[in-house]
Amino acid sequence: NAGVTQTPKFQVLKTGQSMTLQCAQDMNHEYMSWYRQDPGMGLRLIHYSVGAGITDQGEVPNGYNVSRSTTEDFPLRLLSAAPSQTSVYFCASSQQGAGFEQYFGPGTRLTVT
Amino acid sequence: RKEVEQDPGPFNVPEGATVAFNCTYSNSASQSFFWYRQDCRKEPKLLMSVYSSGNEDGRFTAQLNRASQYISLLIRDSKLSDSATYLCVAFSSGSARQLTFGSGTQLTVLP
Numbered sequence: 001n002a003g004v005t006q007t008p009k010f011q012v013l014k015t016g017q018s019m020t021l022q023c024a025q026d027m028n029h030e031y032m033s034w035y036r037q038d039p040g041m042g043l044r045l046i047h048y049s050v051g052a053g054i055t056d057q058g059e060v061p062n063g064y065n066v067s068r069s070t071t072e073d074f075p076l077r078l079l080s081a082a083p084s085q086t087s088v089y090f091c092a093s094s095q096q097g098a099g100f101e102q103y104f105g106p107g108t109r110l111t112v113t
Numbered sequence: 114r115k116e117v118e119q120d121p122g123p124f125n126v127p128e129g130a131t132v133a134f135n136c137t138y139s140n141s142a143s144q145s146f147f148w149y150r151q152d153c154r155k156e157p158k159l160l161m162s163v164y165s166s167g168n169e170d171g172r173f174t175a176q177l178n179r180a181s182q183y184i185s186l187l188i189r190d191s192k193l194s195d196s197a198t199y200l201c202v203a204f205s206s207g208s209a210r211q212l213t214f215g216s217g218t219q220l221t222v223l224p
Protein backbone atom coordinates (compact mmCIF):
# COMPACT_ATOMS: atom_id res chain seq x y z
CA ASN A 1 0.00 0.00 0.00
CA ALA A 2 1.21 3.49 -0.84
CA GLY A 3 -0.90 5.02 1.98
CA VAL A 4 -1.47 8.73 1.45
CA THR A 5 0.35 10.35 -1.45
CA GLN A 6 0.67 14.03 -2.25
CA THR A 7 1.93 15.87 -5.28
CA PRO A 8 3.86 18.01 -5.85
CA LYS A 9 6.44 17.84 -3.03
CA PHE A 10 7.55 21.43 -3.65
CA GLN A 11 5.93 24.33 -5.47
CA VAL A 12 6.70 28.01 -5.99
CA LEU A 13 3.88 30.25 -7.12
CA LYS A 14 3.59 33.92 -7.92
CA THR A 15 0.91 35.98 -6.19
CA GLY A 16 -2.39 35.59 -7.97
CA GLN A 17 -1.65 32.24 -9.60
CA SER A 18 -3.90 29.27 -8.95
CA MET A 19 -2.97 25.65 -8.54
CA THR A 20 -4.21 22.32 -7.26
CA LEU A 21 -2.49 20.20 -4.65
CA GLN A 22 -3.22 16.54 -5.22
CA CYS A 23 -3.94 13.99 -2.50
CA ALA A 24 -4.80 10.33 -2.90
CA GLN A 25 -5.15 7.41 -0.52
CA ASP A 26 -5.46 3.70 -1.23
CA MET A 27 -6.77 2.57 2.16
CA ASN A 28 -10.47 3.07 1.36
CA HIS A 29 -10.75 5.67 4.11
CA GLU A 30 -13.94 7.71 4.13
CA TYR A 31 -12.54 10.65 6.11
CA MET A 32 -9.95 12.93 4.48
CA SER A 33 -8.66 16.33 5.45
CA TRP A 34 -6.23 19.08 4.57
CA TYR A 35 -4.00 20.91 7.05
CA ARG A 36 -1.46 23.66 6.84
CA GLN A 37 1.53 23.85 9.16
CA ASP A 38 3.27 27.14 9.88
CA PRO A 39 6.29 27.74 12.15
CA GLY A 40 5.33 28.08 15.81
CA MET A 41 1.75 27.05 15.15
CA GLY A 42 0.02 23.73 15.27
CA LEU A 43 -1.46 22.13 12.20
CA ARG A 44 -4.65 23.93 11.25
CA LEU A 45 -7.56 22.29 9.48
CA ILE A 46 -8.47 23.82 6.11
CA HIS A 47 -11.21 21.53 4.77
CA TYR A 48 -12.36 18.01 5.40
CA SER A 49 -14.58 15.36 3.87
CA VAL A 50 -16.49 12.51 5.47
CA GLY A 51 -17.08 10.73 2.18
CA ALA A 52 -17.36 11.12 -1.58
CA GLY A 53 -19.49 14.12 -2.47
CA ILE A 54 -19.36 15.61 1.05
CA THR A 55 -17.00 18.39 2.10
CA ASP A 56 -16.96 20.92 4.90
CA GLN A 57 -14.90 23.85 6.09
CA GLY A 58 -12.35 23.66 8.85
CA GLU A 59 -10.70 26.42 10.82
CA VAL A 60 -8.96 28.27 7.97
CA PRO A 61 -10.89 27.65 4.71
CA ASN A 62 -10.59 31.09 3.09
CA GLY A 63 -8.71 31.06 -0.19
CA TYR A 64 -9.05 27.30 -0.68
CA ASN A 65 -11.55 25.01 -2.38
CA VAL A 66 -11.90 21.24 -2.23
CA SER A 67 -13.90 18.56 -3.96
CA ARG A 68 -14.35 14.85 -3.32
CA SER A 69 -15.60 13.05 -6.38
CA THR A 70 -14.12 9.69 -5.38
CA THR A 71 -13.21 8.01 -2.10
CA GLU A 72 -9.55 7.98 -3.09
CA ASP A 73 -8.90 11.58 -4.15
CA PHE A 74 -9.20 14.86 -2.28
CA PRO A 75 -7.57 17.74 -4.19
CA LEU A 76 -7.03 21.18 -2.64
CA ARG A 77 -7.29 24.17 -4.93
CA LEU A 78 -5.71 27.54 -4.24
CA LEU A 79 -7.85 30.07 -6.04
CA SER A 80 -5.51 33.09 -6.15
CA ALA A 81 -2.29 32.49 -4.27
CA ALA A 82 -1.16 35.00 -1.66
CA PRO A 83 2.14 35.17 0.29
CA SER A 84 0.16 34.32 3.45
CA GLN A 85 -0.47 30.89 1.93
CA THR A 86 3.21 30.04 2.06
CA SER A 87 3.18 26.94 4.22
CA VAL A 88 3.55 23.19 4.37
CA TYR A 89 0.33 21.43 3.41
CA PHE A 90 -0.53 17.98 4.71
CA CYS A 91 -3.33 15.75 3.54
CA ALA A 92 -4.58 13.10 5.96
CA SER A 93 -7.05 10.25 5.95
CA SER A 94 -8.71 8.16 8.61
CA GLN A 95 -10.84 5.07 8.59
CA GLN A 96 -13.33 6.30 11.15
CA GLY A 97 -13.10 10.08 11.33
CA ALA A 98 -11.31 12.94 13.03
CA GLY A 99 -11.34 11.30 16.45
CA PHE A 100 -9.22 8.39 15.33
CA GLU A 101 -5.73 7.79 13.99
CA GLN A 102 -4.88 10.10 11.11
CA TYR A 103 -2.54 8.93 8.35
CA PHE A 104 -0.69 11.86 6.85
CA GLY A 105 0.83 12.27 3.44
CA PRO A 106 4.44 13.48 3.07
CA GLY A 107 3.40 17.10 2.59
CA THR A 108 3.70 19.81 -0.05
CA ARG A 109 6.00 22.76 0.63
CA LEU A 110 4.47 25.80 -1.04
CA THR A 111 6.12 29.19 -1.41
CA VAL A 112 4.16 32.14 -2.78
CA THR A 113 6.26 35.10 -3.89
CA ARG B 114 -4.55 31.74 24.63
CA LYS B 115 -3.95 28.74 22.39
CA GLU B 116 -6.43 25.89 22.75
CA VAL B 117 -3.63 23.37 23.10
CA GLU B 118 -0.40 24.59 24.64
CA GLN B 119 2.95 22.85 24.80
CA ASP B 120 6.37 23.87 26.00
CA PRO B 121 8.23 24.23 22.68
CA GLY B 122 11.55 23.17 24.20
CA PRO B 123 14.00 22.23 22.94
CA PHE B 124 14.59 19.44 25.42
CA ASN B 125 18.13 18.12 25.12
CA VAL B 126 18.63 14.94 27.14
CA PRO B 127 21.32 12.24 27.25
CA GLU B 128 20.65 8.75 26.03
CA GLY B 129 18.97 6.68 28.70
CA ALA B 130 17.34 9.63 30.41
CA THR B 131 13.67 9.91 31.31
CA VAL B 132 11.89 12.94 29.90
CA ALA B 133 8.35 14.19 30.40
CA PHE B 134 6.27 16.56 28.29
CA ASN B 135 3.15 18.30 29.45
CA CYS B 136 0.35 19.71 27.40
CA THR B 137 -2.64 21.78 28.53
CA TYR B 138 -5.93 22.21 26.71
CA SER B 139 -8.62 24.85 27.19
CA ASN B 140 -11.67 23.20 25.59
CA SER B 141 -13.30 21.19 28.37
CA ALA B 142 -15.52 19.52 25.75
CA SER B 143 -12.51 17.78 24.19
CA GLN B 144 -13.34 14.11 23.94
CA SER B 145 -10.10 12.35 23.16
CA PHE B 146 -6.41 13.06 22.96
CA PHE B 147 -3.37 11.92 21.06
CA TRP B 148 0.38 12.25 20.88
CA TYR B 149 1.88 12.41 17.40
CA ARG B 150 5.55 12.29 16.55
CA GLN B 151 6.95 14.42 13.72
CA ASP B 152 10.47 13.97 12.44
CA CYS B 153 12.20 16.94 10.85
CA ARG B 154 10.54 17.88 7.54
CA LYS B 155 8.33 14.77 7.65
CA GLU B 156 4.67 14.09 8.24
CA PRO B 157 3.20 13.50 11.72
CA LYS B 158 2.65 9.91 12.78
CA LEU B 159 0.52 8.66 15.63
CA LEU B 160 2.56 7.71 18.70
CA MET B 161 -0.21 7.07 21.21
CA SER B 162 -3.87 7.62 21.85
CA VAL B 163 -4.50 8.85 25.40
CA TYR B 164 -7.18 7.06 27.37
CA SER B 165 -8.85 8.33 30.52
CA SER B 166 -7.03 5.85 32.74
CA GLY B 167 -3.67 6.52 31.14
CA ASN B 168 -1.88 4.04 28.95
CA GLU B 169 1.55 2.62 28.38
CA ASP B 170 3.29 1.34 25.28
CA GLY B 171 6.79 0.07 25.98
CA ARG B 172 8.93 3.01 27.05
CA PHE B 173 6.12 5.51 26.51
CA THR B 174 3.43 6.40 29.05
CA ALA B 175 0.62 8.86 28.45
CA GLN B 176 -1.68 10.24 31.11
CA LEU B 177 -4.76 12.43 31.06
CA ASN B 178 -5.97 14.66 33.87
CA ARG B 179 -9.39 16.02 32.91
CA ALA B 180 -9.84 17.99 36.12
CA SER B 181 -6.69 20.01 35.44
CA GLN B 182 -7.03 19.73 31.67
CA TYR B 183 -3.58 18.46 30.93
CA ILE B 184 -2.02 15.51 29.16
CA SER B 185 1.46 14.19 29.74
CA LEU B 186 3.89 11.99 27.84
CA LEU B 187 6.71 10.21 29.62
CA ILE B 188 9.58 8.64 27.70
CA ARG B 189 11.84 6.30 29.64
CA ASP B 190 15.30 5.12 28.62
CA SER B 191 15.53 7.66 25.78
CA LYS B 192 17.07 6.49 22.50
CA LEU B 193 18.77 8.58 19.84
CA SER B 194 15.89 7.61 17.56
CA ASP B 195 13.41 9.34 19.89
CA SER B 196 14.72 12.72 18.68
CA ALA B 197 11.72 14.39 17.06
CA THR B 198 8.97 16.91 17.70
CA TYR B 199 6.05 15.61 19.76
CA LEU B 200 2.62 17.03 18.99
CA CYS B 201 -0.21 17.04 21.52
CA VAL B 202 -3.65 16.81 19.91
CA ALA B 203 -7.18 17.23 21.26
CA PHE B 204 -10.34 16.11 19.48
CA SER B 205 -13.72 17.77 19.82
CA SER B 206 -16.52 16.78 17.47
CA GLY B 207 -18.31 20.08 18.11
CA SER B 208 -15.42 22.26 16.96
CA ALA B 209 -14.77 23.42 13.41
CA ARG B 210 -11.17 22.52 14.07
CA GLN B 211 -12.12 18.96 15.02
CA LEU B 212 -8.53 18.10 15.83
CA THR B 213 -6.59 20.89 17.58
CA PHE B 214 -2.83 20.48 17.40
CA GLY B 215 -0.32 21.95 19.77
CA SER B 216 2.72 23.55 18.17
CA GLY B 217 4.94 20.72 19.39
CA THR B 218 7.78 20.04 21.79
CA GLN B 219 11.19 19.39 20.28
CA LEU B 220 13.28 16.61 21.79
CA THR B 221 16.92 15.90 21.03
CA VAL B 222 18.51 12.84 22.59
CA LEU B 223 22.28 13.22 22.82
CA PRO B 224 24.82 10.38 22.68
